[in-house]
Amino acid sequence: MSILDKLKSGITTSSPEETYSVAKELAHVLGDEAVLTLEGDLGAGKTTFVKGLAQAWSIQEAVTSPTFNIYNLYQGDRQLAHMDAYRLEESPEIWDELMLEELIYPPFCLAIEWPSKLPFIPWPITHNLHLTAKGEKRTITLENE
Numbered sequence: 536m537s538i539l540d541k542l543k544s545g546i547t548t549s550s551p552e553e554t555y556s557v558a559k560e561l562a563h564v565l566g567d568e569a570v571l572t573l574e575g576d577l578g579a580g581k582t583t584f585v586k587g588l589a590q591a592w593s594i595q596e597a598v599t600s601p602t603f604n605i606y607n608l609y610q611g612d613r614q615l616a617h618m619d620a621y622r623l624e625e626s627p628e629i630w631d632e633l634m635l636e637e638l639i640y641p642p643f644c645l646a647i648e649w650p651s652k653l654p655f656i657p658w659p660i661t662h663n664l665h666l667t668a669k670g671e672k673r674t675i676t677l678e679n680e
């Protein structure tokens with residue numbers, strides 16, 4: 536079964552390391568303009584998933600949650616823009632000023648936590664992921680492609 540089919544059925548992981556592995560597997564099948572939305576409650580594992588993506592592209596820098604600066608840009612085998620829109624709700628005008636289109640070039644991956652708080656996304660969403668937590672387990676499901 537391909538990683539996309541497995542994700543459509545939902546993959547349950549039991550540790551952050553297992554979540555990194557799922558992210559790495561997905562990373563290898565993404566197109567050059569990948570836009571991932573990551574939905575799920577606080578602590579569901581969204582940032583952990585993005586850390587796995589960073590590993591896949593040999594990004595050496597530590598991936599940390601960009602809650603206060605909205606996004607972080609990393610360069611590895613491809614560009615990874617990690618965005619957390621949680622606090623954007625308070626000042627949506629910042630989003631217009633980001634000019635993301637001028638910062639990001641293919642092959643890129645834009646990974647967005649809390650996408651519902653963004654007024655718009657300047658590229659089509661390619662993968663919409665939902666994460667849920669139950670105890671130590673996290674279930675990651677691909678809602679569409």
Ligand SMILES: Nc1ncnc2c1ncn2[C@@H]1O[C@H](COP(=O)(O)OP(=O)(O)OP(=O)(O)O)[C@@H](O)[C@H]1O
Pocket residue numbers: 548549550551552553554575576577578579580581582583584600648671672673
């Ligand atoms: N199977 C698992 N997969 C991912 N994370 C796990 C797992 N089991 C435990 N954890 C822990 O759950 C936490 C997930 O936190 P993370 O920052 O990734 O969540 P988040 O969805 O980004 O939350 P927020 O909305 O606050 O940004 C981490 O502390 C991680 O170590």
Ligand SMILES: [Mg+2]
Pocket residue numbers: 581582583600619648
């Ligand atoms: Mg997070």
